Amino acid sequence: xxxxxxxxxxxxxxxxxxxxxxxxxxxxxxxxxxxxxxxxxxxxxxxxxxxxxxxxxxxxxxxxxxxxxxxxxxxxxxxxxxxxxxxxxxxxxxxxxxxxxxxxxxxxxxxxxxxxxxxxxxxxxxxxxxxxxxxxxxxxxxxxxxxxxxxxxxxxxxxxxxxxxxxxxxxxxxxxxxxxxxxxxxxxxxxxxxxxxxxxxxxxxxxxxxxxxxxxxxxxxxxxxxxxxxxxxxxxxxxxxxxxxxxxxxxxxxxxxxxxxxxxxxxxxxxxxxxxxxxxxxxxxxxxxxxxxxxxxxxxxxxxxxxxxxxxxxxxxxxxxxxxxxxxxxxxxxxxxxxxxxxxxxxxxxxxxxxxxxxxxxxxxxxxxxx
Amino acid sequence: xxxxxxxxxxxxxxxxxxxxxxxxxxxxxxxxxxxxxxxxxxxxxxxxxxxxxxxxxxxxxxxxxxxxxxxxxxxxxxxxxxxxxxxxxxxxxxxxxxxxxxxxxxxxxxxxxxxxxxxxxxxxxxxxxxxxxxxxxxxxxxxxxxxxxxxxxxxxxxxxxxxxxxxxxxxxxxxxxxxxxxxxxxxxxxxxxxxxxxxxxxxxxxxxxxxxxxxxxxxxxxxxxxxxxxxxxxxxxxxxxxxxxxxxxxxxxxxxxxxxxxxxxxxxxxxxxxxxxxxxxxxxxxxxxxxxxxxxxxxxxxxxxxxxxxxxxxxxxxxxxxxxxxxxxxxxxxxxxxxxxxxxxxxxxxxxxxxxxxxxxxxxxxxxxxxxxxxxxxxxxxxxxxxxxxxxxxxxxxxxxxxxxxxxxxxxxxxxxxxxxxxxxxxxxxxxxxxxxxxxxxxxxxxxxxxxxxxxxxxxxxxxxxxxxxxxxxxxxxxxxxxxxxxxxxxxxxxxxxxxxxxxxxxxxxxxxxxxxxxxxxxxxxxx
Numbered sequence: 001x002x003x004x005x006x007x008x009x010x011x012x013x014x015x016x017x018x019x020x021x022x023x024x025x026x027x028x029x030x031x032x033x034x035x036x037x038x039x040x041x042x043x044x045x046x047x048x049x050x051x052x053x054x055x056x057x058x059x060x061x062x063x064x065x066x067x068x069x070x071x072x073x074x075x076x077x078x079x080x081x082x083x084x085x086x087x088x089x090x091x092x093x094x095x096x097x098x099x100x101x102x103x104x105x106x107x108x109x110x111x112x113x114x115x116x117x118x119x120x121x122x123x124x125x126x127x128x129x130x131x132x133x134x135x136x137x138x139x140x141x142x143x144x145x146x147x148x149x150x151x152x153x154x155x156x157x158x159x160x161x162x163x164x165x166x167x168x169x170x171x172x173x174x175x176x177x178x179x180x181x182x183x184x185x186x187x188x189x190x191x192x193x194x195x196x197x198x199x200x201x202x203x204x205x206x207x208x209x210x211x212x213x214x215x216x217x218x219x220x221x222x223x224x225x226x227x228x229x230x231x232x233x234x235x236x237x238x239x240x241x242x243x244x245x246x247x248x249x250x251x252x253x254x255x256x257x258x259x260x261x262x263x264x265x266x267x268x269x270x271x272x273x274x275x276x277x278x279x280x281x282x283x284x285x286x287x288x289x290x291x292x293x294x295x296x297x298x299x300x301x302x303x304x305x306x307x308x309x310x311x312x313x314x315x316x317x318x319x320x321x322x323x324x325x326x327x328x329x330x331x332x333x334x335x336x337x338x339x340x341x342x343x344x345x346x347x348x349x350x351x352x353x354x355x356x357x358x359x360x361x362x363x364x365x366x367x368x369x370x371x
Numbered sequence: 372x373x374x375x376x377x378x379x380x381x382x383x384x385x386x387x388x389x390x391x392x393x394x395x396x397x398x399x400x401x402x403x404x405x406x407x408x409x410x411x412x413x414x415x416x417x418x419x420x421x422x423x424x425x426x427x428x429x430x431x432x433x434x435x436x437x438x439x440x441x442x443x444x445x446x447x448x449x450x451x452x453x454x455x456x457x458x459x460x461x462x463x464x465x466x467x468x469x470x471x472x473x474x475x476x477x478x479x480x481x482x483x484x485x486x487x488x489x490x491x492x493x494x495x496x497x498x499x500x501x502x503x504x505x506x507x508x509x510x511x512x513x514x515x516x517x518x519x520x521x522x523x524x525x526x527x528x529x530x531x532x533x534x535x536x537x538x539x540x541x542x543x544x545x546x547x548x549x550x551x552x553x554x555x556x557x558x559x560x561x562x563x564x565x566x567x568x569x570x571x572x573x574x575x576x577x578x579x580x581x582x583x584x585x586x587x588x589x590x591x592x593x594x595x596x597x598x599x600x601x602x603x604x605x606x607x608x609x610x611x612x613x614x615x616x617x618x619x620x621x622x623x624x625x626x627x628x629x630x631x632x633x634x635x636x637x638x639x640x641x642x643x644x645x646x647x648x649x650x651x652x653x654x655x656x657x658x659x660x661x662x663x664x665x666x667x668x669x670x671x672x673x674x675x676x677x678x679x680x681x682x683x684x685x686x687x688x689x690x691x692x693x694x695x696x697x698x699x700x701x702x703x704x705x706x707x708x709x710x711x712x713x714x715x716x717x718x719x720x721x722x723x724x725x726x727x728x729x730x731x732x733x734x735x736x737x738x739x740x741x742x743x744x745x746x747x748x749x750x751x752x753x754x755x756x757x758x759x760x761x762x763x764x765x766x767x768x769x770x771x772x773x774x775x776x777x778x779x780x781x782x783x784x785x786x787x788x789x790x791x792x793x794x795x796x797x798x799x800x801x802x803x804x805x806x807x808x809x810x811x812x813x814x815x816x817x818x819x820x821x822x823x824x825x826x827x828x829x830x831x832x833x834x835x836x837x838x839x840x841x842x843x844x845x846x847x848x849x850x851x852x853x854x855x856x857x858x859x860x861x862x863x864x865x866x867x868x869x870x871x872x873x874x875x876x877x878x879x880x881x882x883x884x885x886x887x888x889x890x891x892x893x894x895x896x897x898x899x
Contacts, residue, residue: 034467
């Protein structure tokens, strides 16, 4: 599938929603992708199952604080350098790129890098959402090493990071990123085609584009965007159902940047005085009402503008906004015991234990339920 | 407290004389091409209702500057200097802008080395020679208005300030807009706001100059203020420097005016103008704000704007007759009073439909008496169903809510609208914008970098609220009427844990006596 300019817009919406508040602003990636496509570059998205088992696939991502990514924008050729260096270390060429995460900025970053380098992009990722740390990917959980990782900044400074432990890779990469000014372009998780087939979450790129398309069409037809999104997700087979967690206004925000993460709590209030707290660390991690957990990572907690249905990042949350909180059941690959140890509450230092999202029992009706 | 509120719209210029919320006089007159003569006419009509020295302020709301951008009219070429190389070249200035707007302001874009990291360290030294080169290049190209944006300038603005001084050394007459004066983090949105502001420099001088000319013509000594998008005022000198801050003040004024006139604090407001109807929601007396970024004229910015749905139905909307009757979105706009049938013109408009159906006394009903009854019914039904669909989009709950109709086109509506608990057209609905301008508040903002920990957060925030409230009183707000309008917290990445930039805006009612005594104090507090 060759991407068109409209796909870039639709992907930005889908990636924004699946970013669950984090993952960086997809708008920046959308603009970069549109620029690239407008110059006549072609970006080819291929099925994971079409890879040869021996193919070499590298994942690419920007890492760092999302706030920095909206300010110190990319130069554009950082990923070319990262991949050149990675190929030198590997001593073989990379055949295809894959986004490390579908949510947020990084799905568009992979497409921009692929278009720039003339490589295909695999329709898959390692999260089905966004996560903040290097080890939090399905292939990492399955035992694939993040190393070698090459990090590059806007000056062309570059660092090769090697470690046999993905958690230590995270700490090392984070401090390199810090020294590089808060954001770095990274190429890592080199896999064979067989590993991608076995361990990645398939079909997420096309799914995210389709998600954006369905929201756009619902809006154009004056339909219920939220319902359209839920129906679409139910049909993808990737997620475990969804539920409307809360509707209300942002009553208070407490946030800060710690060691490169946007960390904080949003307090939402509805008309009956009920309060929902959403804890976030780049991504939304936990939603609770009066101490009662309603949704917890790795299930997806998405905050949307109640009027437009547009996803709101944790940076974009403002006092007084009318928001709707949507819970989406995580992909099955994130819910194994092994996966939960990495991407579940324990992986984020949360005290609460994982409890599956109480998704709506009756599948949502495809018709517009508003009168 | 007596004020004159004025709305200079695309179609009409309205003036009201308001004392303590009561409208003492009002006048509506067509906006003239030169703006000043229409303004003079409107002022002359309301001034006799009181003694001039009793008027505390003239407060003007205008959509002229927003319209200039939207209609790509009266824009000037802008020299853009972005400071931040080697970063950010993948997304150069003007990226994602509509092509026609880029043509209107030219592509005078220069990127130079410099800018800061998130912790305030320079990315590299400012390339002063490149800034000087850029200025010479702009001067040669005849570009007189310059926008400067530097990476992380909300945290460290030294490079923007230095670049401005360098540009001024080459082009002493240049208009300069620095992004740090207009926005917070998010380089593209802040840079966009600065470029739009720079593109409007000549329009601002003209339009705001015409307000001053009108005042001089009438020999009025009353100070002139302009309303900003958050419903507070700024003086005309500041408005000339930051015309972009007048954006969206029109909808804010009409919604605040609707609240004043109807007494409804929680309602949907439908402002039916000449070309469009803007539909928004009042929550506790204030317009509900749009979340996230807002596109103005196709440009992504981070301004606070009322959350509005705009539909192409207004008093000047063309009624297309043919196989299927259509109303709008084309409109005769300010030419309504020459081109509409009921005014002797030859264009059938939504206003003609209302006149023919006997709902308003304006125009000459005999000129539209011969219109086909079925055509009138169809056009009338389309106007109502169009507005109802718009109201449905703005509502966030299914329950019926009060609907307040304002604007010159409010007479287009003849029956209660679907989805409305009640449909109210208050007296003076046709000049609600001007009433809202007269009711504009005065504000003050504190912008501080503070250290917040979990145990001191409440105390720190309370302290900042108190400082903002005190500053608003200092600026001329009535003590006791001041409250916090909005709070923005921007975490500063990689600084000491808990370091944030906090912006608190407090607003209150203008206090006449103090305000007359301390006109100078207003300026300092009127910013946003």
